[in-house]
Amino acid sequence: MSARPVAEMTSRGSPRSPRLVAVDVDGTLLTSDHRITGPTHEAAARIRATGSGVVLASSRPPLALEPILRRLGLVEPTAFTASQGAVTGTARMGGGLQIQHRDSMPLLAARAFVRETVAAGWTVSWFTTSTWFVSRLDDDVRREAEAVGLDPVVRDLTGVDDPPDKLMLMSVPLHLTASEVVGPDLAATLQALDSSPGYVEITRKGVDKSTALRRLCESGHVDASSVAVIGDGPNDLALFEFAGLSIATANARPEVLQAADFVTASNDDDGVAIALNALMGFPAESRLP
Known part of the structure; x- marks a missing residue:
């Protein structure tokens, strides 16, 4: 069409x-x-x-x-x-x-995803209704903060107790599809979608x-x-x-x-x-x- x-x-x-x-x-x-x-x-x-x-x-x-x-x-x-x-x-x-x-994602699944992606060298954003947490402060985070007008809080994400509504990765290589971001062990619980080039948004499965x-x-x-x-x-x-x-x-x-x-x-x-x-x-x- x-x-x-x-x-x-x-x-x-x-x-x-x-x-x-x-x-x-x-x-x-x-x-x-x-x-x-x-x-x-x-x-x-x-x-x-x-x-x-x-x-x-x-x-x-x-x-x-x-x-x-x-x-x-x-x-x-x-x-x-x-x-x-x-x-x-x-x-x-x-x-x-x-x-x-x-429709927040299960806390244990979110923490498991964070452990895997941070260990692989990614910067992870963890969003609740009130706070934007990040695993580290880098140029991508600084640019995003300026664009959306929010101040991120840097901390160990596995210690955050409020389940995230979504997780986000930035500067994802274009050859990597969103579905490849969530490993098979978490695919029944979480899902990933491209929002714009380099950005991948992760939510609870079905959301x-x-x-x-x-x-x-x-x-x-x-x-x-x-x-x-x-x-x-x-x-x-x-x-x-x-x-x-x-x-x-x-x-x-x-x-x-x-x-x-x-x-x-x-x-x-x-x-x-x-x-x-x-x-x-x-x-x-x-x-x-």
Whole structure:
């Protein structure tokens, strides 16, 4: 299948006015320098004003998602999904986050994974709802800290008692697939997915962005056919399979572009704004691809 430009959306051939739009964050909502553009901010406000919901579906941990939620006005009762689908919650009107659900991984399995990967020379990130722990501070961690606006805590991860919602590796060689990151002894308990080149996210087996979105839809009585999703990475593919309509940004990985129903402009060219406007039949604010 070849994705069509969002300019070709029609009420006859494609769902319009979805009840819910789920949007990935890094590489999709945010530009390459981690900004929300004016047109994107305006399009999100316009679609919410129609009564349709906007949900951020991110692999970021909740604390790194909160500033973005507030910038877009996505506070309670609007929900979010974080940590690759392991966490759902809302941003409180008065500040702070309300965590509604956690699908943390088994503590013993997480510790076993850490022991194996640290012994192999990897730097491991361990994310809970409140803290980002790292096995060591290196250039990858420093760059990530600047990008997401969090301060990591360096410590022996095998001594952390709060089970992680997700683990993360950075600078993973491109020849190494995500499935190879989790060894056969842990494959029944943990799973790994690529989020962007060099990044691998590890969660409890069976947990991904679609499981969190499905939970939100069930609680809100929203049918999957009334859901649209926008993403760019392999870890968004489960969302594409779940939703009634899928849109990839032009900067998406080839397998994501192949799986999408439609393609919009890149994250640096107001792709999300263009897609939201097309979904609702609004005039485009930027040039369509």
